[in-house]
Amino acid sequence: MPPVKSNPIKVSQPLATTVKKKKYFFKSSTNTNLTKNPVLKEQLEAKRPKNVARLPTKAGEASSNWKTLSMQIKPVQSKGRLLYLERKKKEAAKKDEESSEGIVAYKKTSEDLDVWFDDVDPILLDSQNNCVTSTVQSGLNGKSTELTKVLALDCEMVGIGNEGKESALARVSIVNQHGECIYDKFVLPGEEVTDYRTSFSGIRPHNLKNAIQLGIVCHEVAEILKGRILIGHGLNHDLEVLMIKHPKSNIRDTSRFKVFRSVVNGATPSLKRLAQQFLGIEIQTGEHSSVQDAQAALRLYTMFHQQWEADLIARRAERNSKIVKGKKSSKESIQSKDSIQ
Secondary structure, eight states, rough: OOOOOOOOOOOOOOOOOOOOOOOOOOOOOOOOHHSSSHHHHHHHHHHOOOTTTTOOGGGGOHHHHHHHHHHHSOOOOOHHHHHEEEEHHHHHHHHHHHHSSSSSOOOOTTTTOTTTTSSSSSSOSSOOOOOOOSSOOOOGGGBOOOOSEEEEEEEEEESSSSGEEEEEEEEEEETTTSOOOEEEEEEEEOOOEEOOOOHOOOOGGGGGGOOHHHHHHHHHHHHTTTSSEESSHHHHHHHHTTTOOOGGGEEETTTTHHHHHGGGGGSOOOOHHIIIIIIOOOOOOOOOOOHHHHHHHHHHHHHHHHHHHHHHHHHHHHHHHHHHHHHHHHHHHHHHHHHHH
């Protein structure tokens, strides 16, 4: 028999399985050595996609929203830092006070006069300003200017707002009871000046170029006037623009004194008329001077100071007696009601 051919058994080969590689979306870490090189670093920055959002590193890169957010978020400061800033503010304020002119230390002496012009020329007014700065000057008879118990104040205004109808402080002058100017400063208005009122105020644009801020002047004037008798004409308006509350018992306003009001049948007299009638002096013929007006008001007070002070004393005594009578009558009425019950 012929041999039987055996068919070889085909062994099935294993199927090749294709495994998909996972793609990991992690940024490949750049070589740290490359970032140290400034040239390569610039190249990497240039290749970086521009649409990737990142925090701004410079002020120019920040958007408007980011700027407003950074302004609203206040950094947390330590107590030591806050104390340091507070100390710096106090030192700066102290330097400003020392550098500011016009405040003179007051030393009360036995030589202080009770009445101005007791040993001074009775006509101390002239047409020229004898005090153009706020520095301490030598007064009449070789005396140095000093703060005294009695002071006179006057202010000059300029116009602000629409057509200059609103008034703003532009100059403050103070004289002592000897008639010497101890303080005279131009004030910087808080708003744009629309009318300098030069024909009345005497203020010109160049006067306000190196003027002092209103807050500093108000503080200095308040310190000078503390505990002193204040003389002036129409002081309510002057004290209002200076934002100062002076005790009513220490104010002597020549526009409210009954002797002066009798000249115009009880109305408010002008300082010009009072100076002409009682002092025999012509003032305010042209541009006004706050120094001269303060001297005129003080001179008017010294002429009638005895009668003025006597009237005030009598008025206070009458007021006190009315208060006492009112208290007694109220007590009596309470007692009578109790007895009836």
